[in-house]
Amino acid sequence: MTGLDTFEKNTNRAPNHPGPGFREQTQNPPGTTAAMTPEPDHGENSWVGRNRLEGVRALITGGDSGIGRATAIAFAREGAHVAISCLSSELEDARRTCELIDVDGGGSCRVFETDIRDEKRARELVDDVASALGGLDVLVNNAGTQWGRRPNGLEDVTADQMRDVFGTNLIGTFLVTQQALKYMKSGGSIINVTSIQAYDPSGNLIDYAATKAALTNFTANLAQQLGPRGIRVNAVAPGPIWTPLITSTMPAESIPEFGRNTPLGRPGQPSELAGAMVFLANNAEASYVSGTVLAVTGGRPIF
Template structure:
């Protein structure tokens, strides 16, 4: 039986904060991305995957798990996330796989097309698209909600998913797959994350619609809806006291590790999920996804 690193500490996360977008090195306790805990079983051998937001958190764990399962990966990251991205590249290459690192802000259609083209060129093709890049920032006072934030949140979370998938579709063939990262927030929204929660609900709808649209091409489209997962996004978007005890309100009594979410992406990208499309798979520690 696998025991993920530091899960016992995730039921008592101390108060802390970071400057956005946060770094993995500053997390207390450290998060587990599968560097030493994930055991590959050749479930993705030969596949080529683009993972947006692959420098930290869930995206980082997905990149490492995919590499250990035999996939080559391309990851995107923002300029402030270069150090974390370099660590992912090192981990992927240590697993014997190729890692293409793409510094890009995905808030325009041109940027998304560039990311896809760079991934296809660097990997020699594309089989899997993971739309994982996201922006969130808690805003406790609705009357003071900044107008530019809702534009940034929708551009990063929804528009970039649409544009990236659109650009990738001509490169995807029979058996390819698109996986979107949604959230428990789509089902049980928190008031301070009003805009973020709305984007995740939109992605659930987009996932189902894209599954219908692309099914005739043999392309499967699914989503993973994480619950409270311990990533730099949490201390960099909430006040320190709000971070304390993060995830303790789940039925399992703790936050989840990024690698515990990555397992869902591995399944959905693998041939084991060949008849799974248009579904949203919850990884929430027991919080309901319906």
Template structure:
């Protein structure tokens, strides 16, 4: 995808597959240069089979981290991501399950700490969205499901992991541009992303005395499987075109921000959100 290109029309069934996207998302840039910024660290990343999560775990592996790759059920994408981590010379544990299941969260922490002893970096990235034209079209079940995945799962995994995150650790939460400007067809999704911003700010203050930093990243329109699997082919063909840069972003363009927030370069940053959105200026 060139600098001024929006995707061609396409649609997939949920949850979507990165391997079926055209063009496939870029998860690492040829210009990226690793520097051992996470050497020896242990990172847990949710929603890591594809999209932003794939880019994050591959960058972390290239920076020297041991990675726990968490995903729901997109097994083919997860295997591809696992292969990319190993190509980068990284160690990886791959765990499939629902982050909104407290038992699964406990299992993740048990397996990761059993193998590597601690968790230095937790990236809460898993999310889902279900566009609806009108509020009346959002069922109570959909509202609850979106909140369960996007914010309840974040709370449950963070709670399970916290006893094993040492001083100097980092928690990074994926929120969204929709938390700040809303989206008329993503009302429940936008509400969860606003909750994530508040969760990030409050938790950062709560954990400052323990030496654990908490920050967020608010992506704008990013080319991931979530897009062709939740929007119509026509909407996909216009995706990202309304940004100042005139295109959607690539996962590879976000991942370095997650590296920055995970490593000691950001030692004086907590309770903040980085806006990577193609040039849209936001207050907050």
């Protein structure tokens, strides 16, 4: 047996993720996981915990599906006590997220229905989570929305759409983070979900891209503010990821080409974000990582 043979037998290979070329499909926002073909991979059958987040108390906004669900599964299997927030229309998916979590690693999952666009409810969410978990160590600002069915670009953007996108992606994140600082102590970690759109924006996502660019700046700014308190702040910038946000907000005819423009030639799956999230939440592995944006984009650059 050659050294190459040994390498090939022992290499930890990535799963064979599907796409591009998904069939045309559409659903009403916010969309559900079960209505997607194929259903996204959140690591339900693949993530194996190694107690990297044992005892950590984490809030994940928008944890009902997509990247939020994958993060919740990974965190809980790593031993974290997880709280996920969702809109009332997303409760079924949120409950399914908790059902998918195998808590053999000592973790747990709770669901909190709220709308972070509402200041009172955003602050109450954090208070309720901190009370239920006995504190808060990690905040993942994942909740987000977009609208991409705009053939005329800016001319198709309505004021209500703009308020919805900025209210969820930016203002809601600010409110939740501000309230979380009342509970987070040295060793805490804040992870914002920005996007490739912050660096390489699509014309029909002009408002969404603007909020993600702002979150990138917010990440760098907040890391400087909170560093003296021992709280790390980072962001993950996903590329095209197969989630209900895509099938419920993008034109159906764009779905077969979704993700084809990446160097890897396919869309990413939510499970492929989980490793980045666990790394940034882990004080042992990422103790000196703050103020950075970690790209999970299939090879598309963010610099």
